Amino acid sequence: MAEGEQVKNKQIIFKDYVSGFPKESDMMLKTSTMGLKVPQGVKGVVVKNLYLSCDPYMRPRMRDFRGSYVEPFTPGSLYSYSVDVMQPVVGCGVAKVLDSGDPNLKEGDLVWGMTGWEEYSLITATETLFKIQHTDVPLSYYTGLLGMPGMTAYAGFYEICSPKKGESVFVSAASGAVGQLVGQFAKLLGCYVVGSAGTKEKVDLLKNKFGFDEAFNYKEEKDLDAALKRYFPSGIDIYFDNVGGEMLDAVLVNMRLCGRISVCGLISQYNLDKHEGVHNLVCLVTKRIRMEGFLVAAYFHLYPKFLDTVLSYLKEGKISYVEDIAEGLESAPAALVGLFSGRNVGKQVVVVANE
Amino acid sequence: MAEGEQVKNKQIIFKDYVSGFPKESDMMLKTSTMGLKVPQGVKGVVVKNLYLSCDPYMRPRMRDFRGSYVEPFTPGSLYSYSVDVMQPVVGCGVAKVLDSGDPNLKEGDLVWGMTGWEEYSLITATETLFKIQHTDVPLSYYTGLLGMPGMTAYAGFYEICSPKKGESVFVSAASGAVGQLVGQFAKLLGCYVVGSAGTKEKVDLLKNKFGFDEAFNYKEEKDLDAALKRYFPSGIDIYFDNVGGEMLDAVLVNMRLCGRISVCGLISQYNLDKHEGVHNLVCLVTKRIRMEGFLVAAYFHLYPKFLDTVLSYLKEGKISYVEDIAEGLESAPAALVGLFSGRNVGKQVVVVANE
Numbered sequence: 071m072a073e074g075e076q077v078k079n080k081q082i083i084f085k086d087y088v089s090g091f092p093k094e095s096d097m098m099l100k101t102s103t104m105g106l107k108v109p110q111g112v113k114g115v116v117v118k119n120l121y122l123s124c125d126p127y128m129r130p131r132m133r134d135f136r137g138s139y140v141e142p143f144t145p146g147s148l149y150s151y152s153v154d155v156m157q158p159v160v161g162c163g164v165a166k167v168l169d170s171g172d173p174n175l176k177e178g179d180l181v182w183g184m185t186g187w188e189e190y191s192l193i194t195a196t197e198t199l200f201k202i203q204h205t206d207v208p209l210s211y212y213t214g215l216l217g218m219p220g221m222t223a224y225a226g227f228y229e230i231c232s233p234k235k236g237e238s239v240f241v242s243a244a245s246g247a248v249g250q251l252v253g254q255f256a257k258l259l260g261c262y263v264v265g266s267a268g269t270k271e272k273v274d275l276l277k278n279k280f281g282f283d284e285a286f287n288y289k290e291e292k293d294l295d296a297a298l299k300r301y302f303p304s305g306i307d308i309y310f311d312n313v314g315g316e317m318l319d320a321v322l323v324n325m326r327l328c329g330r331i332s333v334c335g336l337i338s339q340y341n342l343d344k345h346e347g348v349h350n351l352v353c354l355v356t357k358r359i360r361m362e363g364f365l366v367a368a369y370f371h372l373y374p375k376f377l378d379t380v381l382s383y384l385k386e387g388k389i390s391y392v393e394d395i396a397e398g399l400e401s402a403p404a405a406l407v408g409l410f411s412g413r414n415v416g417k418q419v420v421v422v423a424n425e
Numbered sequence: 426m427a428e429g430e431q432v433k434n435k436q437i438i439f440k441d442y443v444s445g446f447p448k449e450s451d452m453m454l455k456t457s458t459m460g461l462k463v464p465q466g467v468k469g470v471v472v473k474n475l476y477l478s479c480d481p482y483m484r485p486r487m488r489d490f491r492g493s494y495v496e497p498f499t500p501g502s503l504y505s506y507s508v509d510v511m512q513p514v515v516g517c518g519v520a521k522v523l524d525s526g527d528p529n530l531k532e533g534d535l536v537w538g539m540t541g542w543e544e545y546s547l548i549t550a551t552e553t554l555f556k557i558q559h560t561d562v563p564l565s566y567y568t569g570l571l572g573m574p575g576m577t578a579y580a581g582f583y584e585i586c587s588p589k590k591g592e593s594v595f596v597s598a599a600s601g602a603v604g605q606l607v608g609q610f611a612k613l614l615g616c617y618v619v620g621s622a623g624t625k626e627k628v629d630l631l632k633n634k635f636g637f638d639e640a641f642n643y644k645e646e647k648d649l650d651a652a653l654k655r656y657f658p659s660g661i662d663i664y665f666d667n668v669g670g671e672m673l674d675a676v677l678v679n680m681r682l683c684g685r686i687s688v689c690g691l692i693s694q695y696n697l698d699k700h701e702g703v704h705n706l707v708c709l710v711t712k713r714i715r716m717e718g719f720l721v722a723a724y725f726h727l728y729p730k731f732l733d734t735v736l737s738y739l740k741e742g743k744i745s746y747v748e749d750i751a752e753g754l755e756s757a758p759a760a761l762v763g764l765f766s767g768r769n770v771g772k773q774v775v776v777v778a779n780e
Contacts, residue, residue: 350700
């Protein structure tokens with residue numbers, strides 16, 4: 071527990087494991103107190119959280135399943151004997167250092183990385199934090215464009231898809247935190263790019279803001295195979311998959327010979343107790359397709375190069391980034407839950423405090 | 426039509442498109458006549474067929490579907506007005522040249538490649554034939570170990586699986602034409618190798634003849650996931666998939682981080698009108714798995730190297746190969762159909778004639 075001046079600290083608690091779609095009521099707000107000094111001898115930092123990131127991978131963490139690359143959230147129900155010891159939800163965020171026991175960080179530094187869904191956090195795994203050097207961009211971008219989702223788009227597209235100029239690229243959940251960037255990377259490389267999204271507003275964004283060649287609302291398509299054939303009469307070279315399920319099945323039959331599928335996420339499946347079956351895997355053989363999953367954590371050695379590239383693009387006006395900003399920690403549960411009904415338009419961020 | 430001396434030519438005709446499991450009665454025997462000289466000006470060869478190969482990929486050719494890498498067989502039913510013009514089934518085989526209009530081939534040469542299911546064939550696509558140079562091995566091996574299935578095992582294992590010494594390798598349909606060789610390649614590299622097959626006899630072969638570390642009868646396992654956990658308590662690095670479906674689903678949850686799946690075939694699915702769904706593709710993401718389909722046709726540039734390697738292994742007694750020999754062209758339909766119930770033990774060959 072941090073020491074020094076005690077302040078009130080609002081926190082979002084994850085109540086219990088969830089099946090089906092998560093609801094706001096699966097989380098709750100509680101107020102505890104928190105010291106703003108790092109305890110003596112601890113190599114940690116006390117931070118004030120500024121922006122929190124809502125990301126699809128947080129849904130699998132609401133399940134009681136330990137075989138994956140991240141542990142489940144600790145449900146508050148485990149501590150029902152005392153609300154005081156319940157731990158907040160954890161996720162990516164941008165924060166300001168208030169006190170530091172780590173020689174690499176000092177008071178006033180801005181950082182991004184794993185933090186708590188609360189106003190103030192004591193972070194001991196400081197080696198996982200990135201110090202923010204470039205502050206001439208919106209700080210919230212370090213939850214998206216310049217943070218984990220941006221790095222995901224970069225690694226997933228350039229490292230997994232082996233893209234070449236002139237190829238045909240399809241991106242699902244294309245207006246999301248990752249998808250909007252993948253599409254713009256592909257356009258900058260000279261690819262033909264089509265995205266799918268779930269509302270007219272998002273489709274308009276894809277075409278008018280992000281410069282996709284085409285975009286469609288998958289909810290308005292009775293036959294996804296027919297929709298893909300309309301936009302890709304000669305087939306798809308690269309599919310950047312954010313959704314899995316039925317769309318993946320339709321894509322498989324529309325892939326070209328030697329196509330590549332980068333499996334980034336399966337948001338369409340995360341709320342199902344049993345994932346839908348994918349029936350067209352025979353296409354992997356008949357079309358010699360490579361399909362590869364990845365986790366961004368394996369690619370952070372590329373972060374400096376990524377940051378240089380994307381900051382340049384941004385400053386030259388070559389890429390845009392759209393965020394959906396929810397105001398106040400209290401709005402965080404609704405913002406997170408909204409990801410799974412596609413309520414957000416662009417990267418979902420929660421503002422906890424302005425600097 | 427070939428010229429010269431006319432001989433009787435027994436042929437196996439594919440009658441009509443098939444749904445469900447193919448039956449012997451989906452093919453029929455007919456006898457036509459055939460000249461043994463290549464017509465003047467034709468760059469082809471007339472061959473006497475010696476051995477024919479029964480391969481799983483022939484099942485999809487019995488369907489009326491043109492979107493794949495091979496065309497469907499031409500059903501005899503298209504020529505119901507005259508049995509005389511019906512074309513035989515085509516497949517890989519070993520044959521002896523009787524007459525040649527191609528300067529690269531001469532009378533008496535032995536070749537392997539695509540031929541007809543008949544006693545004598547006129548082959549015009551001579552560029553697809555391989556001249557057999559090494560005859561100090563059973564000639565039938567050029568339908569299996571030294572032919573297309575052998576090359577499939579070689580390319581699929583070395584080129585797709587990126588195998589390393591000490592890794593854990595699982596092979597399904599492991600006693601088949603391809604699987605038996607994949608397992609032996611993996612053992613020679615110093616891997617831990619487990620195979621699955623559908624009878625006790627085949628399981629015994631895997632362990633006692635091919636030197637697999639372990640093997641199991643998948644038909645006797647109620648829970649494939651549990652079976653895989655028994656043999657791979659620390660998980661699977663490489664899965665060489667010959668079957669698809671339920672086994673693939675169970676493998677996915679038992680893969681290790683950064684595992685590789687080479688998708689060679691899906692024999693468990695070929696007789697279904699709609700392929701079974703695979704539900705565990707989320708493991709591609711959480712375990713960073715690469716899953717890649719391939720077709721042997723893309724790797725024939727490696728054939729000389731493959732042949733050197735495998736002939737050396739064979740002569741040094743480092744590998745074995747088991748064939749299931751059916752005698753006579755008349756037995757070919759039953760032999761082919763038997764593949765899909767797993768009746769064959771080892772590579773299924775049909776002897777049409779001895780040299």
